[in-house]
Amino acid sequence: MKQDYRLIVIGSGISGLFVALESRKLGPVLVLTKGSIEDCNTAWAQGGIAAAVGPLDSPEQHLADTIAAGAGLVDVAAARVLCYEAPSRIRDLVEYGVAFDSPGGELALGREAAHSRARVLHAGGDQTGAAIETTLAAAAATPGITILDHTIATGISTAGGAVTGVEAVDLAAGEGLSFEAPAVVIATGGAGWLYSHTTNPDVATGDGIALAYEAGAELADLEFYQFHPTAFRGDGAPPFLISEAVRGEGAVLRNAAGEAFMAGYHPLGDLAPRDIVARAIVAEMRAAGSENVFLDCTVARGVDLAARFPAIFAFCQGQGIDMRSAPIPVAPAAHYLMGGVRTDTFGRTTVPGLFAVGEAACTGVHGANRLASNSLMETVVFGKRTVECLGEAPRGAERDPRAIVDGVDGGPAPGHGTLQALMWDFAGIERSHEGLERALGTATGWANSPARPTREWHELREMGTLARLMLKAALLRTESRGAHYRSDYPEQDDRHWARRQVFRRGN
Ligand SMILES: Cc1cc2nc3c(=O)[nH]c(=O)nc-3n(C[C@H](O)[C@H](O)[C@H](O)COP(=O)(O)OP(=O)(O)OC[C@H]3O[C@@H](n4cnc5c(N)ncnc54)[C@H](O)[C@@H]3O)c2cc1C
Numbered sequence: 289m290k291q292d293y294r295l296i297v298i299g300s301g302i303s304g305l306f307v308a309l310e311s312r313k314l315g316p317v318l319v320l321t322k323g324s325i326e327d328c329n330t331a332w333a334q335g336g337i338a339a340a341v342g343p344l345d346s347p348e349q350h351l352a353d354t355i356a357a358g359a360g361l362v363d364v365a366a367a368r369v370l371c372y373e374a375p376s377r378i379r380d381l382v383e384y385g386v387a388f389d390s391p392g393g394e395l396a397l398g399r400e401a402a403h404s405r406a407r408v409l410h411a412g413g414d415q416t417g418a419a420i421e422t423t424l425a426a427a428a429a430t431p432g433i434t435i436l437d438h439t440i441a442t443g444i445s446t447a448g449g450a451v452t453g454v455e456a457v458d459l460a461a462g463e464g465l466s467f468e469a470p471a472v473v474i475a476t477g478g479a480g481w482l483y484s485h486t487t488n489p490d491v492a493t494g495d496g497i498a499l500a501y502e503a504g505a506e507l508a509d510l511e512f513y514q515f516h517p518t519a520f521r522g523d524g525a526p527p528f529l530i531s532e533a534v535r536g537e538g539a540v541l542r543n544a545a546g547e548a549f550m551a552g553y554h555p556l557g558d559l560a561p562r563d564i565v566a567r568a569i570v571a572e573m574r575a576a577g578s579e580n581v582f583l584d585c586t587v588a589r590g591v592d593l594a595a596r597f598p599a600i601f602a603f604c605q606g607q608g609i610d611m612r613s614a615p616i617p618v619a620p621a622a623h624y625l626m627g628g629v630r631t632d633t634f635g636r637t638t639v640p641g642l643f644a645v646g647e648a649a650c651t652g653v654h655g656a657n658r659l660a661s662n663s664l665m666e667t668v669v670f671g672k673r674t675v676e677c678l679g680e681a682p683r684g685a686e687r688d689p690r691a692i693v694d695g696v697d698g699g700p701a702p703g704h705g706t707l708q709a710l711m712w713d714f715a716g717i718e719r720s721h722e723g724l725e726r727a728l729g730t731a732t733g734w735a736n737s738p739a740r741p742t743r744e745w746h747e748l749r750e751m752g753t754l755a756r757l758m759l760k761a762a763l764l765r766t767e768s769r770g771a772h773y774r775s776d777y778p779e780q781d782d783r784h785w786a787r788r789q790v791f792r793r794g795n
Pocket of ligand 1: 303320331332417442491624646665
């Protein structure tokens with residue numbers, strides 16, 4: 289018998305589970321997720337979640353830091369919503385059962401790069417994401433929410449320009465499925481898997497962003513991809529994230545010669561914005577001909593590293609490194625997509641009935657560079673507001689009259705590795721016209737091959753579509769700003785480029 293759903297949510301990270309939990313009062317909710325429930329970026333988040341809850345802090349100060357990090361492109365109205373509603377969403381998470389670290393009954397607040405105050409709440413030390421994910425997953429095991437795992441969404445169905453449901457594949461059975469609902473929320477997370485080196489798990493292939501684009505939604509800010517400066521770098525070892533919070537506790541970056549170098553690049557030294565630290569590391573690696581620099585934690589005096597960072601400590605130990613006495617080899621890795629499906633502050637895309645929340649969405653709060661720990665917070669702030677307008681008649685966000693109308697279809701790339709190497713080499717920490725154009729030529733040449741009901745085939749198709757648009761956006765922006773650095777246009781050009789790029793599919 290066909291089941292009527294009020295809402296279909298694609299993805300089971302913090303965005304998907306929070307929206308499902310908040311909206312179940314409106315009617316039956318279906319959650320589709322392509323791996324197991326906890327396969328998501330959320331489960332890997334370490335540092336924490338930002339909210340101005342400390343006595344010396346204020347939402348206005350949080351807003352000022354968010355705007356400063358975003359390099360002139362932050363949507364101030366959206367960022368204001370984020371910073372002012374953040375403390376209330378912390379209360380919601382606590383009500384769902386998330387136990388933020390509170391030694392002696394006081395919330396512990398960490399300090400991260402480019403935050404002028406200590407305002408990052410964490411749980412389990414450096415296991416904030418895992419704590420949130422397991423808590424919400426347990427809460428979502430409730431009547432009214434159906435979760436289908438190992439089920440990949442492969443298309444958004446529309447009629448007359450509005451959403452009617454989702455096409456999917458049951459990966460265990462290799463069988464196509466079709467679901468109907470008047471509203472669909474894309475909560476599919478980021479796209480780190482587009483790059484050879486990434487902190488993201490393998491589900492982060494940007495599917496939902498490409499599916500939304502194919503359904504007619506607008507995408508924005510695709511040229512802004514954040515590279516985390518400090519991922520573990522070792523032969524055969526995964527690029528495990530070494531959180532900024534470690535530098536927040538006093539750890540220092542050193543080059544191959546053992547010199548602390550960040551003071552020479554930025555007044556904030558080791559706590560400079562991520563793009564500056566990532567580029568400084570690349571410059572030091574290039575100068576020394578090395579594959580990595582080192583994070584020296586021995587100078588983080590008075591901090592019990594094993595207790596404050598249990599996951600990082602255990603990972604390093606597994607690699608034969610005691611971070612209390614030996615430096616950690618680190619290098620940058622692809623981490624967070626600032627751009628995504630363009631939405632208003634209620635999660636509405638330009639397609640009526642289609643919503644996007646979390647890393648897959650682009651409200652404009654991050655501008656050209658995300659402030660650390662704002663991403664977990666945006667999922668719940670804008671997730672809550674999305675649910676608020678689900679009860680209304682579906683209507684889309686205003687279309688951008690200046691959107692770049694794009695007419696070329698993406699096709700499956702030759703393989704994950706080829707695409708990842710192309711993006712790492714030409715759309716990575718440094719880009720140039722020559723490299724981007726060459727990569728775009730290759731990406732555009734990827735031909736459609738016959739559809740197959742496998743996860744890999746579908747992912748490659750969506751990765752190909754998104755990669756091509758990211759390359760195009762990076763090629764068009766002839767300046768450097770935030771996370772987008774063009775070696776051939778190294779300066780910020782406010783006269784021509786203090787604006788965002790929006791893409792829409794068309795002829
Ligand atoms: C190592 C690491 C550390 C981080 N640390 C922090 C931090 O300290 N603070 C912070 O604020 N942010 C941090 N981030 C970023 C933050 O974790 C993410 O931005 C956030 O968790 C995104 O949540 P989400 O629910 O939008 O996406 P995700 O948590 O990635 O969930 C996406 C879901 O969509 C599913 N999915 C994808 N495609 C499909 C499809 N086609 N069909 C069905 N399901 C699909 C996935 O399987 C997954 O369940 C970190 C990220 C990483 C990788």
